[in-house]
Amino acid sequence: xxxxxxxxxxxxxxxxxxxxxxxxxxxxxxxxxxxxxxxxxxxxxxxxxxxxxxxxxxxxxxxxxxxxxxxxxxxxxxxxxxxxxxxxxxxxxxxxxxxxxxxxxxxxxxxxxxxxxxxxxxxxxxxxxxxxxxxxxxxxxxxxxxxxxxxxxxxxxxxxxxxxxxxxxxxxxxxxxxxxxxxxxxxxxxxxxxxxxxxxxxxxxxxxxxxxxxxxxxxxxxxxxxxxxxxxxxxxxxxxxxxxxxxxxxxxxxxxxxxxxxxxxxxxxxxxxxxxxxxxxxxxxxxxxxxxxxxxxxxxxxxxxxxxxxxxxxxxxxxxxxxxxxxxxxxxxxxxxxxxxxxxxxxxxxxxxxxxxxxxxxxxxxxxxxxxxxxxxxxxxxxxxxxxxxxxxxxxxxxxxxxxxxxxxxxxxxxxxxxxxxxxxxxxxxxxxxxxxxxxxxxxxxxxxxxxxxxxxxxxxxxxxxxx
Amino acid sequence: xxxxxxxxxxxxxxxxxxxxxxxxxxxxxxxxxxxxxxxxxxxxxxxxxxxxxxxxxxxxxxxxxxxxxxxxxxxxxxxxxxxxxxxxxxxxxxxxxxxxxxxxxxxxxxxxxxxxxxxxxxxxxxxxxxxxxxxxxxxxxxxxxxxxxxxxxxxxxxxxxxxxxxxxxxxxxxxxxxxxxxxxxxxxxxxxxxxxxxxxxxxxxxxxxxxxxxxxxxxxxxxxxxxxxxxxxxxxxxxxxxxxxxxxxxxxxxxxxxxxxxxxxxxxxxxxxxxxxxxxxxxxxxxxxxxxxxxxxxxxxxxxxxxxxxxxxxxxxxxxxxxxxxxxxxxxxxxxxxxxxxxxxxxxxxxxxxxxxxxxxxxxxxxxxxxxxxxxxxxxxxxxxxxxxxxxxxxxxxxxxxxxxxxxxxxxxxxxxxxxxxxxxxxxxxxxxxxxxxxxxxxxxxxxxxxxxxxxxxxxxxxxxxxx
Numbered sequence: 001x002x003x004x005x006x007x008x009x010x011x012x013x014x015x016x017x018x019x020x021x022x023x024x025x026x027x028x029x030x031x032x033x034x035x036x037x038x039x040x041x042x043x044x045x046x047x048x049x050x051x052x053x054x055x056x057x058x059x060x061x062x063x064x065x066x067x068x069x070x071x072x073x074x075x076x077x078x079x080x081x082x083x084x085x086x087x088x089x090x091x092x093x094x095x096x097x098x099x100x101x102x103x104x105x106x107x108x109x110x111x112x113x114x115x116x117x118x119x120x121x122x123x124x125x126x127x128x129x130x131x132x133x134x135x136x137x138x139x140x141x142x143x144x145x146x147x148x149x150x151x152x153x154x155x156x157x158x159x160x161x162x163x164x165x166x167x168x169x170x171x172x173x174x175x176x177x178x179x180x181x182x183x184x185x186x187x188x189x190x191x192x193x194x195x196x197x198x199x200x201x202x203x204x205x206x207x208x209x210x211x212x213x214x215x216x217x218x219x220x221x222x223x224x225x226x227x228x229x230x231x232x233x234x235x236x237x238x239x240x241x242x243x244x245x246x247x248x249x250x251x252x253x254x255x256x257x258x259x260x261x262x263x264x265x266x267x268x269x270x271x272x273x274x275x276x277x278x279x280x281x282x283x284x285x286x287x288x289x290x291x292x293x294x295x296x297x298x299x300x301x302x303x304x305x306x307x308x309x310x311x312x313x314x315x316x317x318x319x320x321x322x323x324x325x326x327x328x329x330x331x332x333x334x335x336x337x338x339x340x341x342x343x344x345x346x347x348x349x350x351x352x353x354x355x356x357x358x359x360x361x362x363x364x365x366x367x368x369x370x371x372x373x374x375x376x377x378x379x380x381x382x383x384x385x386x387x388x389x390x391x392x393x394x395x396x397x398x399x400x401x402x403x404x405x406x407x408x409x410x411x412x413x414x415x416x417x418x419x420x421x422x423x424x425x426x427x428x429x430x431x432x433x434x435x436x437x438x439x440x441x442x443x444x445x446x447x448x449x450x451x452x453x454x455x456x457x458x459x460x461x462x463x464x465x466x467x468x
Numbered sequence: 469x470x471x472x473x474x475x476x477x478x479x480x481x482x483x484x485x486x487x488x489x490x491x492x493x494x495x496x497x498x499x500x501x502x503x504x505x506x507x508x509x510x511x512x513x514x515x516x517x518x519x520x521x522x523x524x525x526x527x528x529x530x531x532x533x534x535x536x537x538x539x540x541x542x543x544x545x546x547x548x549x550x551x552x553x554x555x556x557x558x559x560x561x562x563x564x565x566x567x568x569x570x571x572x573x574x575x576x577x578x579x580x581x582x583x584x585x586x587x588x589x590x591x592x593x594x595x596x597x598x599x600x601x602x603x604x605x606x607x608x609x610x611x612x613x614x615x616x617x618x619x620x621x622x623x624x625x626x627x628x629x630x631x632x633x634x635x636x637x638x639x640x641x642x643x644x645x646x647x648x649x650x651x652x653x654x655x656x657x658x659x660x661x662x663x664x665x666x667x668x669x670x671x672x673x674x675x676x677x678x679x680x681x682x683x684x685x686x687x688x689x690x691x692x693x694x695x696x697x698x699x700x701x702x703x704x705x706x707x708x709x710x711x712x713x714x715x716x717x718x719x720x721x722x723x724x725x726x727x728x729x730x731x732x733x734x735x736x737x738x739x740x741x742x743x744x745x746x747x748x749x750x751x752x753x754x755x756x757x758x759x760x761x762x763x764x765x766x767x768x769x770x771x772x773x774x775x776x777x778x779x780x781x782x783x784x785x786x787x788x789x790x791x792x793x794x795x796x797x798x799x800x801x802x803x804x805x806x807x808x809x810x811x812x813x814x815x816x817x818x819x820x821x822x823x824x825x826x827x828x829x830x831x832x833x834x835x836x837x838x839x840x841x842x843x844x845x846x847x848x849x850x851x852x853x854x855x856x857x858x859x860x861x862x863x864x865x866x867x868x869x870x871x872x873x874x875x876x877x878x879x880x881x882x883x884x885x886x887x888x889x890x891x892x893x894x895x896x897x898x899x900x901x902x903x904x905x906x907x908x909x910x911x912x913x914x915x916x917x918x919x920x921x922x923x924x925x926x927x928x929x930x931x932x933x934x935x936x
Contacts, residue, residue: 310811314819317812342807343778343814344785351782 004465006031007168008457011077011225014171018065018076025058025065025076029120032078035169036122039462042150045163047083047141048090049123054078057120074232075118080164080173083124084131085111085216086205094207095127095139095157097326098319108205110174110216110233117232122170125160129331131176131209132312133157134184134400135380138328143382146189147460148426152379155188155400157181161219162189168463172229173219178209179304180374180404182217183416187374187429190418192446192456193219194226196439198411201233210311212350213304213408222456223417223446230439255287255445258367264297265403266390268377274420274428275373281419281452282371292363292370297406300356304405306341306349313338357410361435369432369445374416376402378426404431413439417446418455427455472933474499475636476925479545479693482639486533486544493526493533493544497588500546503637504590507930510618513631515551515609516558517591522546525588541700543586548632548641551592552599553579553684554673562675563595563607563625565794566787576673578642578684578701585700590638593628597799599644599677600780601625602652602868603848606796611850614657615928616894620847623656623868625649625677629687630657636931640697641687646677647772648842648872650685651884655842655897658886660914660924661687662694664907666879669701678779680818681772681876690924691885691914698907723755723913726835732765733871734858736845742888742896743841749887749920750839760831760838765874768824772873774809774817781806825878829903837900837913842884844870846894872899881907885914886923895923 006014006028017023033051040046061076081087084094086104093099107115115121126144128136136144136159144159146152147166154163158175162185165173175182177195186193195215206216218229259279267275279289313320316335324332364370377387380396387399394402407414412433419430430449434442450456474482474496485491501519508514529544549555552562554572561567575583583589594612596604604612604627612627614620615634622631626643630653633641643650645663654661663683674684686697727747735743747757781788784803792800832838845855848864855867862870875882880901887898898917902910918924 306811311815313810314812314815317816339810339812341811342781343774343809343811344782344807346811346814347779347782348785 002031002034003027004031004034007035007463008459009171010222011074011171011220011228014077015073015075025061026055028076029054029058029078032122032168032170035167035463039147039167039169042462043145043147043163043167044126044142045144045160045167045169046080046123047093047095047126047160050090051122053089054120054122061118072116072118073228074114074172077119077172078122078170079114079119080123080125080161080170081111081121082158082161082173082175083127084176084207085174087111087121087124089121090124092124092207093140094131095129095141097140098323099207104205106205109202109235110206113233113235114229119172125158125164125173127160128157129328130207131157131178131181132331132334133397134180135396136160136185137382138330146379146426147462148190149424152381152426153188153396155184155375155379158193158219159185162186162191162193165189165191165219165221166460166463168459171221172225174216175219176206176214176216177408178213178308179401179408182219183374183404183414183429183431184400186219186416188379188427190427190455190458191219191221192223192226192415192417193217194230194415194439194443195407195413196230197413197436200439202235208311208315210308212311213308215408223415223443223450226415227440227443227447230443255282255285255368256366257282257287257289258292258364258370259289260294260370260372261291262294262297264301265372266376266392267373268389270378270422271373271376271428274422275430278371278419278430281449285448285452292367294360294363296356299352300406300409303349303352303356304409306345307353309334309338310341310346313341353409360406360410364435369434369442372403372431374404374429374431375400378422378424378428407433412436413442415442415446417449418458419453420455470499470502471495472499472502475503475931476927477639478690479542479639479688479696482545483541483543493529494523496544497522497526497546500590500636500638503635503931507615507635507637510930511613511615511631511635512594512610513612513628513635513637514548514591515561515563515594515628518558519590521557522588522590529586540584540586541696542582542640545587545640546590546638547582547587548591548593548629548638549579549589550626550629550641550643551595552644552675553642555579555589555592557589558592560592560675561608562599563597563609565608566791567675572673574673577670577703578674581701581703582697587640593626593632593641595628596625597796598675599625599646599649600799600802601865602648603864604628604653605850606798614847614894615930616658617892620849620894621656621864623652623843623847626661626687627653630654630659630661633657633659633687633689634928634931636927639689640693642684643687644674644682644684645876646681646776647869647876650687651842651872651882651897651899652868654687654884656847656895658895658923658926659687659689660691660694660883660885661685662698662883662907662911663875663881664698665881665904668907670703676779676783678776680779681776683876691883691911691918694883695908695911695915698911723750723753723836724834725750725755725757726760726832726838727757728762728838728840729759730762730765732769733840734844734860735841736857738846738890739841739844739896742890743898746839746887746898749917753916753920762828762831764824767820768874768877771817771820771824772877774813775821777802777806778809778814781809821877828874828878832903837902837910840871840899842872842897842899843868846890846892846896875901880904881910883910883914885917886926887921888923
């Protein structure tokens with residue numbers, strides 16, 4: 001008898017149930033495994049999964065707990081890992097037919113840290129091939145489908161992790177983010193994700209897309225759970241972080257939030273409406289909200305693309321020359337085009353980046369965060385090629401990275417949390433971006449927002465069972 | 469009455485004479501100014517000089533000393549500054565017709581530090597245009613001529629500083645080094661120079677050639693003087709250095725020196741002979757000398773060139789598009805060719821560099837230094853295009869950077885000191901390269917060598933007057 005209501009709970013709630021002896025790890029894993037069986041074929045969220053091994057690991061942890069041993073903070077919590085993290089017990093494909101350096105010598109550092117804390121890896125999630133795209137339509141495993149409406153994309157490239165969370169197949173997942181790839185599908189699927197400050201979480205053992213833009217981070221169903229996961233993922237080997245992971249939420253003082261305005265900040269009507277509601281929530285929580293002009297979004301986007309394509313092409317040079325036909329067409333074409341970028345263009349884009357980031361940092365001074373919708377639209381249909389909103393027309397790909405990229409160019413922490421639903425009943429996400437190193441302050445703002453709202457607790461129809 | 473014997477003295481000797489009151493700063497500057505008047509036209513060492521201002525500054529310092537004020541360690545010492553360092557009181561041209569952003573807001577950081585220590589800038593020295601070449605034949609001011617034989621080049625790109633030292637127009641000078649540009653002309657002109665560890669001396673205010681390879685450093689007539697100058701050039705703003713500038717010379721313990729061997733280490737006969745003598749000197753001083761196989765010199769050289777041309781082209785992009793015809797042909801052609809290097813090539817060269825440097829560091833473990841001739845040949849004739857030695861034929865340009873580049877690729881400290889004379893009576897230099905951060909240990913080895921040899925005290929015929 002499986003209790004599917006367990007799959008609607010947060011990590012902290014599940015941990016409390018295990019600690020009090022009301023529920024075993026095996027019962028928890030069994031509930032999520034039921035959802036895996038019910039919803040994986042529909043969503044195509046996983047590239048690989050191993051329910052038996054997860055259940056066996058849960059039993060081992062239950063036995064350990066029975067001996068009175070102190071358990072890790074994630075003991076018994078099922079975890080989905082994006083398929084560009086190296087893992088000892090699952091092959092890694094990066095959603096492609098190209099990568100075959102399996103098995104690796106060790107788990108990716110972030111996976112190893114979460115396993116040490118007791119997390120149980122249920123499987124590897126579907127992703128945009130090599131993370132080189134933000135729709136999750138392109139994968140050797142086939143497209144990932146949005147649990148809220150399977151005719152729609154999830155957004156990507158961590159779309160499998162987002163779909164697995166939205167379908168309540170796991171309460172915790174890992175993603176990676178080079179131009180929004182954690183936040184975009186989090187927004188598209190109505191879950192939560194944070195791209196940490198650059199280098200706060202080790203990228204060791206995660207296949208790169210563009211190493212000067214890449215960040216790895218957690219995804220979950222609440223900001224509170226993200227705090228638990230991110231705290232466990234940061235280790236002494238990381239470059240930046242030496243702060244407190246449990247900062248006092250911003251509620252204790254006057255908040256000041258900026259809203260970026262200017263060219264490049266266009267929105268669809270339903271998204272604008274949800275954003276206005278989100279601003280009201282923050283205003284009621286005591287925030288002062290101030291528009292801040294941000295210029296050069298077009299130039300910054302061009303610099304981001306130059307850096308992205310240059311570094312991706314450099315990493316793929318060998319694979320591309322040896323096995324070009326094993327790439328998806330769209331990915332191969334991007335890599336081939338990337339060969340035409342000159343060294344001087346790349347270096348000047350990196351120089352431009354310094355100035356852009358400096359001006360952005362000055363603009364953000366005095367603000368707890370900038371807030372803005374993660375996406376200008378809700379998740380497009382699988383076959384939708386062009387999107388129109390507020391006078392602009394962009395490809396589905398470019399609509400996904402529309403504003404998300406600039407946290408990567410600047411190396412800043414950025415969070416996406418649910419803030420409503422659009423015309424078609426699809427989720428809308430709110431992005432909170434902070435100055436360098438304010439990751440846990442941002443999570444504090446997210447937690448505060450989630451004390452006053454319940455969008456993050458909504459589940460799509462396919463996962464809305466109350467018991468089985 | 470000017471005492472030209474003063475110009476044959478080292479900084480420490482001149483400082484002692486001033487401290488004891490035997491000689492004034494003005495008398496010292498006047499002696500060097502005499503050599504400026506005698507030898508600058510012959511050598512073309514300076515692009516700009518101001519004897520009157522230097523003499524006036526010396527008088528000011530003499531007056532200050534008369535009041536009993538504590539004087540800086542370089543008080544009254546004439547200094548020649550390579551013309552790619554920004555200076556408030558002289559225009560900066562980088563040996564070109566292109567650069568015109570004068571006057572700057574401040575002195576280059578290294579110049580400011582030396583002035584604070586009391587050094588008197590006599591003028592700006594000739595250099596290979598934009599430092600983009602190692603012969604010093606190409607400059608808007610015309611070629612620099614070797615004081616040992618004015619039909620020969622100095623080597624470059626800091627050839628003006630080396631010629632000024634060899635002609636005893638100054639006892640101290642500044643250079644910059646991207647592939648040997650401090651050490652090459654030091655070797656060619658029989659003086660001493662050190663390329664410090666990467667980032668040990670601030671490059672602020674020095675026009676770049678290739679920022680990930682560039683280093684700025686001092687040149688003088690002895691290793692002891694280099695220690696005085698380098699100690700004064702390092703400040704808290706530098707990234708790396710937090711060590712002792714007065715390490716115990718290596719003589720106090722057993723020395724172990726490596727000699728790199730393999731493809732890429734060919735030498736002309738007269739240079740090999742001088743190198744063997746230098747090894748005997750070290751052996752008599754107690755050193756154990758061991759051959760160490762170094763491979764991939766061709767691949768490393770290719771990576772160095774890719775990085776050099778990419779960064780130079782990125783820096784010059786704007787000048788090159790606006791004022792292409794103001795560059796010397798050879799420099800413009802290199803910059804235009806640099807536009808063809810792809811971003812992927814550049815990034816893969818930087819990746820290759822990491823592996824190369826790691827292997828080199830392992831090879832150097834357990835050695836106080838690697839020693840090798842700075843140049844495989846003595847300074848070529850001005851019109852010599854190709855050089856032949858030990859079965860290889862290379863251009864004059866490539867003969868200059870032949871082994872010097874690899875200290876730049878690896879960011880390692882490297883010193884050049886005189887170690888003899890070749891068939892044509894031209895100086896030969898010995899390079900000592902150490903592991904990262906061992907700059908002052910290398911200088912200790914150089915000082916030890918110079919206690920047993922006097923090549924560094926030899927002066928060319930044109931400067932061999934005993935008095936005037």
